[in-house]
Amino acid sequence: MHTVFPSLSELTDERFLADFRSMSTHGATPAGGVHREAGTPADMANRHWFHGLLEGYGARVVYDEIGNQFGLWEIYPGRPYVLVGSHLDSQPFGGRFDGAYGVLSGAHACARVAAERYETSEGSTHDAGAAEGTPAGSAEVPLNVAVVNWFNEEGSRFKPSMMGSSVFTGKASAEDMLAVCDAAGVSVREALRAMELPTDPPADLPTIHSYAEIHIEQGKDMDAQGITIGVVDKTWGARKYEVAVHGFQSHTGSSLLEDRHDALYGAALIVTEMRRIGEKYTTADQPLVTSCGQLNVIPNSPVVVAQGAELLVDLRCGDEAVLQAADDEFRNALADIERRAAVDIELRDSHAWTEQAYTDAGVDLAEHVASSLNLTFVRTQTRAGHDSTNVKDVLPTVMLFVPSKDGISHNELEFTHDADMVAGLSMLTRTLSTMTSNPLDDEGQPRGVGA
Known part of the structure; x- marks a missing residue:
């Protein structure tokens, strides 16, 4: 495959914020939020927009049978991936940051890591096909990077919530979830087909080694304390x-x-x-x-x-x-x-x-990264459910927060400052880069999900 990555100089904070503003127009509400339930026309429009953005940033886009949308940067052919992501669907008249911030920052973090790998290699080429995709001089081949938009995290139209990550991790059957219907009797299978998405198992989903997610806190503690990064060590x-x-x-x-x-x-x-x-x-x-x-x-x-x-x-x-x-x-x-x-x-x-801890090695890694970036941080717990609460049970996982003003969430008034969004992107990028070079392993054995 012959892929061209954007240069690192193109992947600016301003471009990230501009992309976020563009993304927020899909399903936009008058009060500044979004109404973008899973499988609706607004969700479809946003997914098509995100598909094009991923390809523009050098990723190959694939889907699994439950509508999870993956962007893959195959820098090192045949190697597993570190996956980052969240969800693009929203609650009815919800906020534009919940979930969507994590997906877009994940895409930009992946693009930055991919560009950095090539710009620091000998010859400084952006052609993923050069040197068989492996930067010259690499003593040890790192992992690839990927982003995911999980299907139906919110569970407002189709129940249960966190549907896409439940199927991905084997906690739920794809066939059972495809048969779930909304209040109008429309099934998940029908909604995915209306979005022109496959409902059959993919043939080319790669092995995923570990996972990272960043999200707004959906609580007021960090905002009240002036903390920039939350390092999640446990879920309620x-x-x-x-x-x-x-x-x-x-x-x-x-x-x-x-x-x-x-x-x-x-x-x-x-x-x-x-x-x-x-x-x-x-x-x-x-x-x-x-x-x-x-x-x-x-x-x-x-x-x-x-x-x-x-x-x-x-x-x-x-x-x-x-x-x-x-x-x-x-x-x-x-x-x-x-x-x-x-x-x-x-x-x-x-x-x-049940309440469960996140990967100890991931917590330590995140705290080290935050210190290296001179970002204030605190260990915290997540009260809300996130896709990471599923993924952490099968893969080493890092979960991060950025502040949410006054703790408002699932509301059109939900808000996170640009400075916090950008700081979170820097945090996620450095975390992702470290996870590719020094793979997390919390039990002494490598783990993976996928073909």
Whole structure:
């Protein structure tokens, strides 16, 4: 393959910021956010734009069967890759930084590392075909670099969240996920085909050695403390449930309270119970976060006692024992809610992960890189789920944060300053370069995913 990489001098911070502004026009909302749910026309437009950007920066673009989009810089033919990335889909009327910043900074970091490899080689050529793709004078051949845009991280249109990385890591079946339908009955398979993407296993997905991801913090701690880089050493555990409340439809004017089987009342009791549990188990040292993020009422008529209600609930905590105790209390409370509201409650689906540490060697590497760049940093935990929470279970992984102003996220007002974005790009580039030259190995044995 004959590939031309851009020169390092072309890959400026200003160009990165300009690319970010261009990317943010896809699905843009009036308040400055984006509405770009997975598999929608806005997502398709953004993916096509990103495909062209990757090729312009010297990458070969491939897709797997669940819509994950990879940009590959094959500097050293046949060698494994260090993968960086995040997701380009958003919540409805969400922020333009969540996920998208990590994907674009990953692409620029890969392009910079690829350009640097050739500009520091003898002859200083940008032709990847020169010298069989290996810079002259290399004592030990490093790893290649790649970026990924994971499909449906947000889980707002198709459930569960983190779908693409779940399939990639073997935690979910591609066939099962392709069959998932949205509220309108459109399947993931149909959505991918509408975007002209393959739904068959790829023949040429390479071996991935390790992974790095950078993301806005989605919390206010770093912004409040004036910290530039967060080095994530652990992820919180989470329990997520799809809950169905079954009642009996009746007239709001004629049915007495004691005769009602009000599904909406049952759902309301679940919402208040979740808040009570969150407040009960939260301490100054260890918060417990409980939420009800979606509610569908059936038939949702103004003069009808609801026959059904569907809602999503979740519990999250950094202490597994506390999370388990709260989860047990929630489950036990359902029987009392059934009695009080005269309804039946069904836990249909659950999606959970436990608190787990990130690669120790990756944490150490990231802290060393931040120090070498004179960037302020802090060890932190991620409360939100990210694709890295899946990938870290099968590959050595580095997870980084940049500040998120006032901690606002999943909101059109989400914001990260240009200076923090650029600092994060420098941090990711140096981290990626180090991971290619000194591959992470947290268990004494190399690991890889892919063909």
